[in-house]
């Protein structure tokens with residue numbers, strides 16, 4: 001076991017896998033020839049951009065909703081999200097016939113609201129900031145008896161994301177390094193529990209954007225710190241880890257070997273590389289693992305490397321404009 005005090009265990013992740021199997025795809029782990037040549041390692045991509053809804057967030061959402069009591073299912077769930085988490089919750093709620101309310105601030109992009117509504121969710125636009133939307137979600141939780149579904153700092157969510165680690169271990173038993181996009185830390189935290197429980201010397205590496213890397217700054221400070229949000233190509237990695245963080249900060253601090261940061265130009269280059277060389281549509285936050293390898297930022301690269309490509313929800317016009325600019 002990773003830590004005697006770890007709030008999430010390998011058993012929780014195996015349970016999650018059973019619970020979510022009917023709702024999620026087992027995504028492929030593919031050999032990346034060019035990336036392997038470029039780095040001198042055997043590099044494999046775990047393609048969660050091909051997950052249903054376009055990102056891994058579905059796994060945690062499925063595990064959380066499957067754990068609701070009958071009474072909680074009856075009343076429904078509420079969450080705050082402008083992107084992949086909201087889509088995941090909406091999709092699972094629709095499949096399980098559960099009411100889902102998703103609170104978003106006014107500045108959310110219309111096509112994201114449309115995507116969540118198309119999945120049957122009630123989208124409530126409220127307030128100017130993420131904090132306003134969050135306050136509104138808490139009000140709805142109390143007023144309508146809805147269950148609040150956190151995006152990352154919750155044991156069922158973390159265990160759900162950790163199922164990616166089990167699949168990597170099965171498909172590449174000799175894996176010695178995993179490289180994972182990092183924001184709130186549910187994804188990397190869950191995968192790190194799986195990896196370190198299996199073999200403690202598998203290296204776990206997180207990758208964030210240079211602009212407002214909340215977890216990296218919190219690790220440096222020794223406690224969760226607020227970040228100033230700036231726009232980034234890695235929009236799915238933006239946001240804080242919560243000053244009252246309960247689970248993911250400790251997991252990342254205790255189980256993760258290294259965190260590296262990418263500039264905007266490096267994130268763009270990774271998205272373009274994914275499209276050109278690997279024929280994969282990858283969003284900014286989904287491509288940072290590829291970027292970390294292309295820029296040789298890892299202090300130590302093993303021989304069998306799994307890179308989690310966490311999402312593919314990018315505006316195609318935006319992606320093609322990046323490609324055109326790079327010609």
Ligand SMILES: *Cc1c(COP(=O)(O)O)cnc(C)c1O
Pocket residue numbers: 055057084085151152181182183184185186187188236237283285286310311312
């Ligand atoms: C949410 C998200 C992440 C980060 O996950 P955390 O659990 O918050 O660290 C990475 N990539 C994509 C595509 C995401 O949507």
